[in-house]
Amino acid sequence: MIARKVSIVDYGMGNIWSIVSALKYLGVVDVRLISNPDDIMQSDFLILPGVGSFRKGMESLINSGIDKAIIDFSTKKKGNILGICLGMHLMGSYGAEDGGTKGLGLLPNKVELFTPENLNGNKLPHVGFNSTYISEDSGIFNNLDSESDFYYTHSYRMLADDIQGRYAICKYGIEFLAAFEMDNICGTQFHPEKSQTNGLILLNNFVNKVI
Amino acid sequence: MLKKRVIFTLLYNDGSFVLSRNFRLQRVGDIRWLQKNYNFSHISFFIDELIVLDVTRGIKNEELFCEHVRLLTKESFIPIAAGGGIRSLERAKELLHSGADKVVVNTLISESPKVIEEIAIEYGRQCIVASVDVKKINNQFTVWTNNGTIKQMYDLSTWLDNINNLPIGELYLNSMDKDGTGQGYHFDLLDAIPNQFSIPVILAGGAGKHGHLSSGLDDKRVDAVATAHLFNFVGDGLERARNKLLHDNYNLAKWDVNKINEFKERLL
Numbered sequence: 001m002i003a004r005k006v007s008i009v010d011y012g013m014g015n016i017w018s019i020v021s022a023l024k025y026l027g028v029v030d031v032r033l034i035s036n037p038d039d040i041m042q043s044d045f046l047i048l049p050g051v052g053s054f055r056k057g058m059e060s061l062i063n064s065g066i067d068k069a070i071i072d073f074s075t076k077k078k079g080n081i082l083g084i085c086l087g088m089h090l091m092g093s094y095g096a097e098d099g100g101t102k103g104l105g106l107l108p109n110k111v112e113l114f115t116p117e118n119l120n121g122n123k124l125p126h127v128g129f130n131s132t133y134i135s136e137d138s139g140i141f142n143n144l145d146s147e148s149d150f151y152y153t154h155s156y157r158m159l160a161d162d163i164q165g166r167y168a169i170c171k172y173g174i175e176f177l178a179a180f181e182m183d184n185i186c187g188t189q190f191h192p193e194k195s196q197t198n199g200l201i202l203l204n205n206f207v208n209k210v211i
Numbered sequence: 212m213l214k215k216r217v218i219f220t221l222l223y224n225d226g227s228f229v230l231s232r233n234f235r236l237q238r239v240g241d242i243r244w245l246q247k248n249y250n251f252s253h254i255s256f257f258i259d260e261l262i263v264l265d266v267t268r269g270i271k272n273e274e275l276f277c278e279h280v281r282l283l284t285k286e287s288f289i290p291i292a293a294g295g296g297i298r299s300l301e302r303a304k305e306l307l308h309s310g311a312d313k314v315v316v317n318t319l320i321s322e323s324p325k326v327i328e329e330i331a332i333e334y335g336r337q338c339i340v341a342s343v344d345v346k347k348i349n350n351q352f353t354v355w356t357n358n359g360t361i362k363q364m365y366d367l368s369t370w371l372d373n374i375n376n377l378p379i380g381e382l383y384l385n386s387m388d389k390d391g392t393g394q395g396y397h398f399d400l401l402d403a404i405p406n407q408f409s410i411p412v413i414l415a416g417g418a419g420k421h422g423h424l425s426s427g428l429d430d431k432r433v434d435a436v437a438t439a440h441l442f443n444f445v446g447d448g449l450e451r452a453r454n455k456l457l458h459d460n461y462n463l464a465k466w467d468v469n470k471i472n473e474f475k476e477r478l479l
Contacts, residue, residue: 001477014307014334015307015308015310015311015312016308017281017284017308017309017310018284018288018291018310018312021284021285021286021288021310022288025286025288025474026474027474027477051312051334051335051337051338052333052334052335052338053332053335056333122213123409123410123411123434124409125335125336125337125380126213127337127380127381127411127434128213128214128215128216128259128411128434128435128464129213129214129216129259129463129464130212130213130214131212131214149214149464149465149466151259151289151290151464153290153312153313153337153338153380154337155335155336155337172213191290191312193288194288194289194290194312195288195466196256196288196289196464196466196468197256197288197466197467197468197470197471198466198467199288200288200470200471200474201470204474
């Protein structure tokens with residue numbers, strides 16, 4: 001049993017049910033879906049999921065006032081946060097989709113479309129399990145092989161420029177940021193809740209992080 | 212490197228799971244039966260994705276199907292696509308909120324591509340799988356919708372050209388002639404794919420044994436192979452098929468299935 005309070009931000013973007021199932025499977029007893037700013041500050045662990053458009057996602061966070069709460073949770077309270085897929089993108093500084101939108105800015109990295117040049121003949125979206133290269137066997141990457149397979153589904157990528165802390169890289173025509181852990185702030189481009197036991201191991205590492 | 216995928220398709224009909232042979236349905240059992248006899252949550256650790264299609268003819272109990280999707284996602288940590296009778300953004304939303312990661316559309320492609328655009332705006336194109344049912348008639352590949360009951364006036368190549376211009380993430384290319392026969396895939400269908408077609412292809416219809424899956428994976432044009440053959444592959448069939456494919460160095464994803472036991476033990 002894991003007696004930590006894990007909250008999943010429910011802002012209408014994507015499949016939350018699978019993350020709940022995975023956390024319960026790992027023995028997390030207290031899993032909550034939250035959608036208001038006050039609840040965010042009360043959490044031990046926060047997961048920001050999401051699929052879909054960067055702009056829509058950001059608008060949805062701003063309209064409910066969750067954006068500021070997430071920033072406070074991550075930077076002032078130093079709470080452990082994990083962004084998944086679009087959730088990770090939104091943590092960046094900027095998303096190029098639909099003419100460009102400012103992100104939460106928890107890390108300076110930008111999000112861009114895979115261009116035909118850098119796709120190098122690969123199809124878009126990038127869908128399926130892909131080899132993921134992990135910088136070190138510790139933190140959220142504990143107990144994972146340096147090359148591990150994770151499930152991806154996306155058309156935009158976060159650039160891996162100047163990434164600090166632990167990270168993982170994936171290549172699809174061109175390299176992109178697959179996952180990172182900078183102290184309390186973590187993100188995965190892939191879906192750990194859809195990546196069989198590799199994903200369960202990563203989620204288990206996250207919810208067992210030192211508070 | 213991006214891996215190829217082995218997908219299992221569950222066909223659902225009015226509260227039960229069914230076998231389909233050339234689109235004629237035969238009841239197999241309900242979800243309790245599936246779990247009891249086939250330990251489905253265990254089996255899901257040997258496939259890359261699951262597709263669940265509501266093929267109920269006539270009026271569908273939509274909430275009951277959502278309930279089944281929710282139950283299937285409970286202990287399966289793989290992507291799940293759900294579909295069958297989707298006609299509106301609202302319905303797509305219900306399935307996506309029941310644990311599905313993607314929706315499968317088929318008849319909608321002919322009836323209302325505008326709804327497909329709406330789903331894509333809301334959730335992105337990666338979340339939409341276009342299913343195309345094909346029958347060979349007089350050496351022509353004809354496209355059928357509405358559970359294989361209505362023949363479309365366009366041939367397969369033209370149909371795929373049209374799909375290539377829609378916001379679609381994947382193609383589920385299904386042979387009605389081979390469906391449920393266990394005789395192997397209909398590779399000729401792949402010849403109809405236009406050169407400029409840029410969407411990942413799932414080949415379906417006809418796989419009845421491990422060798423069929425491997426021959427599908429051997430084809431460069433195929434990104435994923437699917438089977439809906441409950442009897443041939445469920446039990447330890449999928450486990451054995453996957454292990455054989457991995458042993459033969461097929462480009463499939465790897466994970467340590469034994470880790471499940473560690474997580475399970477901790478829960479006890």
